[in-house]
Amino acid sequence: MKTSLKNRSDLDTPCLVLDLDILETNLRKMQAAVHSAGKNLRPHAKTHKCSSLARKQKEAGAIGICAAKVSEAEALVKAGLRGILITGPVPTPGKIKRLIDILAMDPSLMTVLDHRGCVDRLNAALGERGLSMDVLLDVDVGLHRTGVKPSEAIELAEYILSRENLHLRGIQAYAGQVQHIPSFDRRKIASHQCLQEAVPIFRELQSRLETCTIFSASGTGTFDIDLSVPEVTELQVGSYACMDVEYLDIGSAEDDRQFTPFGPALRLLTTVVSTNQRGFVTVDAGLKSLYRDGGTPRIFGSEYSGMTYHWFGDEYGMVTCPDNIEIPPIGTILELVTSHCDPTINLFDRFHLIRGTEVVGVWPIDLRGCSQ
Secondary structure, three states: OOOOOOEHHHOOOOEEEEEHHHHHHHHHHHHHHHHHOOOEEOOEOOOOOOHHHHHHHHHOOOOOEEEOOHHHHHHHHHOOOOOEEEOOOOOOHHHHHHHHHHHHHOOOOEEEEOOHHHHHHHHHHHHHHOOOEEEEEEEOOOOOOOOEOHHHHHHHHHHHHOOOOEEEEEEEEOOHHHOOOOOHHHHHHHHHHHHHHHHHHHHHHHHHOOOOOEEEEOOHHHHHHHOOOOOOOEEOOOHHHOOOHHHHOOOOOOOOOOOOOOOOOEEEEEEEEEOOOOOEEEEOOOOOOOOOOOOOOEEEOHHHOOOEEEEOOOOOEEEEOOOOOOOOOOOOEEEEEOOOHHHHHOOOOEEEEEEOOEEEEEEEOOOOOOOO
């Protein structure tokens, strides 16, 4: 989408910007890593909530897109995206009907199952519509949020196989609890331990079923770790595209003090609105613009290095300035790397696209509010 705004300084704040140079580098680096390992990429739209960005990920080589909720999948399919995997349970009649309506538009749609009740309800509803659906078995590898216990996984898989309208294509094993372990070495050990819970299940299903070919796993924090697991076939990473403080502060294979593979493409612009106090300024981005999770937003850019953001209420933030740094005057626009990109993005309607200081376009955050 085009915009009449020409320069970063023209933007009204608080607002979100996507630095296209960094974003495109992030997409290329992840796609290259996955490709060189002989795997597939199905990135998660729950991070950016934007069909335009999802389309860019597909253009870069992704085989499909993950969605956390039925309403996200619905918006993606209506925007023309295909190869959608819904990564959470769909348990109620209303959601199942909505799911099957999407399936009628896109037969490639997949979902996950982790309980006999969900299996029976989905199978019956599909039968009433004369449809069938590809599904993955969701295996709990330690997060304990969703997923069947590994010890009960084969039994549930056999139950799915006995249902005439469901086609088991593989498994999902998401270890979200290890993604932000600070130490790379400890994160590596933890991720491998988690995925080894699912590997025998996948091997067993593969030995029984030729069409069982998908092992969907991983996240941004373990992407390079999980690529070394032979059984994993695809990564459902999300935050790598945008990045945030929560991920940038964990260690990487190259540097255990910071996560170096991807840069902060997503930033929030905020304006200095008051300079009346000594040692700090007030900016117009507070709790209603920045989700308070995963650390504290960080000032971006060498010009203002040394300044620190602090929470200062719903509408405002405080930026403290060391004595050796001149306080920025009223009207100065500062850039913040968000503490947690996913829920912060869900607070806004659009991304402003920038290259350097030039505003080159706008992408609607069209999956915003898709929480059902």
